[in-house]
Structure formats: C-alpha cells, structure tokens
Amino acid sequence: MNRVVITGIGVVTPIGNTRDTFWSALVEARSGIGPITIIPTERLNSRIAAQVLDFNPADHFDARRVSLLDRFAQFAVVAARAALRDAQLELSEEMALEAATIIGNSTGGMNTLDDSFFKLYGQNAARAHPLSIPRLMSNAACSAISMDLGLKGPTYTIASACSSGTHAIGQAFQMVRTGQAPIALTGGTEACLTVGTFKGWEALRVLSSDTCRPFSKTRSGLVLGEGAAMFVLETRERAVARGAPIYAEILGFGMSADAGDITAIDPSGAARAMQAALRDAKVNRNEIDYVNAHGTGTALNDKGETIALRQAFGDAADHLAVSSSKGVLGHSLGAAGAVELAATALALHNQTIPPTANFQEADPDCDLDYVPNTARNAPIQKAMSSSFAFGGLNAVLVLGRA
C-alpha cells in the first residue's frame, strides 16, 4: 500500500482564487458571504450568498471553448490547472494514460439547466441551445478537466450531495494508495446559485437571512455558496523523489450511511464515518488535534454534529479544536468537502487552525472548542475533515502533517 500525499492545491472560491488569498481570508475570518449580485433577487426571501465574484471566464478560456463549459465546469478546470501548476508536475505520456480524475459534484450544470428551462417554459423559446446537454451533464466537469489537462485514466463524477467532494477525494486516495493510478486529480465543484435553486432551498426553510454562524447560539441557518477546490494526489515516494512540495498526507477515509431520514443528521451515523476513517488511518482518536467540521450553521446540524463528535472521540473531544469554514465560505454543497479539505491541509501545512467565523455566543448544545473568530497557532500533527449529506451519506478524511 502506497502512502498518499497532497502536492498541489487549486481553488476558485468566494474568498479568492489563489491558495494564498484563500488561506489568508480563512485565517482572518473574512467572510465571502454578501448580498446576491449574480442573479435577480426580487423573488427571493433570503438575499445573501457566498458568490465567486472575481471570475471572468474570458481570462481562462477562448470564446469557442467557453461556450462548451457551464460555470461549474469552468471553476473545475481553472482550479485543476492551478493544482497541477502548484504540484510542479510535468506529466509524462505514460503517467497521463493512467492518471485518475475523480470529481465530486452535486447538481451538474444548474445555470445551463435554469437558463434553458426559463427560455423554454418562461419565454416559449422554440429550441434549446445545442450545447445545453453536454454543458449540464454532471460529468461535464471531470470530462473538461480530463480534456484540458490530457488525463486519460479512470475518470468519473461522484454525486452524494454535500459529501460529493469528500467522497471523490476519498476514492482518488484509495486509487493512488492501491496503485490503481499513479497520480490523481481530484476535488469538488459546484455553481448552482440560480433563482430556482434558491426557491428550492427557501422551501426547505433552512436559509439564513443574516449570515452563517456555525456552532453559535445565535446561528440562523445556512448560506449557499459556490466554488471549487482541486488537488493533485500522488505517492509519497514519488513526491519525495522529485522534491515536490507536500502539503499533507492523506491517512484514511471512512464512509457510512444513516439509512434513516432523508434530511435529518443521525449523530450515530456521522460518528460511525469518523470512526471508520480513524480505523482506516490506523490513528487513535487521541491523536487528532483538529477537526474541520461540516458545521452548516443550522440549529440542529451543529447540535447533532457535536453529539457525533462526542460519540466518536469520547473524552478526547474535550481536547479537540473544531472549526467550521462555512461562516467564511458558505455552503458550496458538492464542492464543500473539497474546499474544506484545502482548509484542513493548509492548516497542517501552516500549523495554524482557521477559526469559526461569525461566532457570537456559546450554545449549551454545542459544548466543544470551536476556535471562535480568531485563528490559533498550534502544533497540529493530525486532522480530520467531515461531510454529512442529505440522504444520510457521510464521508470523513483523516490527514497527517507532511
């Protein structure tokens, strides 16, 4: 079994499109949540989101190419290019033939779907755009990355709602660990901030109109976001041999399904995924220093996740630093696990714990150390990143210091 490391990180996020701008905003708890500007808001009750505002497709794609790519695929390709550059990896043809591209995504090309249906049903258009199908298919992002970078090995999309990014990275990790692929390009992408998406979430009655305040007693719901994060995974042996930068090692991956309610978090299901990841990593729960939590900012997710952390960690929970990045990044659904893994890897790399932003007041139901508002310099040897999805699907990764 190979040891697997992260040697490249690329991001497109509401707080910046480079690794450095992303990290400094996270550490400074500078939130990317603000008034919605990318779509009309007159029909929306909640008018805030974490949008990627600093992104001009023409800066990255020529006109012919861009018409093939929905926003979620554009984010994915730009982040994937950045990850590969960051890894300083020159791909040989032999490696490219076996390189895996495993991408998490929840909703596919929602902007394309929304625009197309608006024209057809709302404006009685006679025909759809001829590229609407290849733009909106959920595998459009992994296919676009594979074509753009010339990656020709196992390539597919994993869809598990808010756990998609974490499931994808876990799958890519397993492929490199077992030698099925020499390297993997993996991560998550999402761009579904359309009027239709907001109305759907509004009807679930979970959107905050204030901001996202994970684990705070005053938390008022979740805030939708968008973005992408991509990683280059390779064997530790190869990375060391070629003198590559190593951000962190992936030690283990755990999954579970609640087989219960479609939206309700089951603390025991979430805890089982954490325990499975620790077992896979051969790491004792006392060894984890930091958990990047799912922490959506809804009343009951954060309470249920706290119960799950106590179940999985026992007494060790009182020594854990736990933070949620969603106060800064919003909830980017299928990308969330990936952007949060970037936060976790960079926490290990920089030996700094990014805080839980927008925290106001402790809640007796959330009684762990959530690193409120201010980053903490602390020795971190091992860390965990968790995702829990609608449908009861849980995915957890354990990372170690490089």
Added chain:
Amino acid sequence: MAIIDDVRSIIAKSLNIPVDQLTPEKRLDELGAESLDVIEIVFALEEKYDIAIPLQANDATRVSASGKSESQDKSGNSELPFATVGDVAEMVEKLVAAKASK
C-alpha cells in the same frame, strides 16, 4: 369549507391517516409527522390560501414535531411554532384574516 377542515384534510392526506382521527388537540408528532411532512403540509396550506407561513430554522418556539431524540435535523426543520392540528388551523386563520384586512 372551514379552515380547520382544510387543515385536517391536508394533514390526513400528507400523513395517510383517516381524517376523522384528526381532532384539533392531536399533536403532529404523535401522529408521526416528520420534518419533511411538516414542510409539505405548510407548503400545501400556503398554496391553498396564498399566505406565507413563518417557519424557519432556529425558530424561537422550540417544539419538536418529530418526537425523535436521537435524530437531529440537518436543516433545522424539527423545531416548529405549532404543535397540534388546532394550532395549525389557528395560525392559518390568523394569516388569512390578516391578508383580508390588508
């Protein structure tokens, strides 16, 4: 049709329970309503009467509709501003009256 009868019939359909069992004092949680049942019921009433029923995550009145202690809702939907069939009808009556007086 009185509002209470509409409320009973919508809840009966949503929970697949005979309407004559839905007396005003029956609690939704005792009837087996889970979080998604409740938001579907609320949606049906909003559509029927063209009203907006105030129901959000982190609602101040914390009444569990699911009755489950272990199962916490990711979306915050098991905390509601009403508990019984009669509460729901009363809320709808107030909102319909407020709309009429506008």
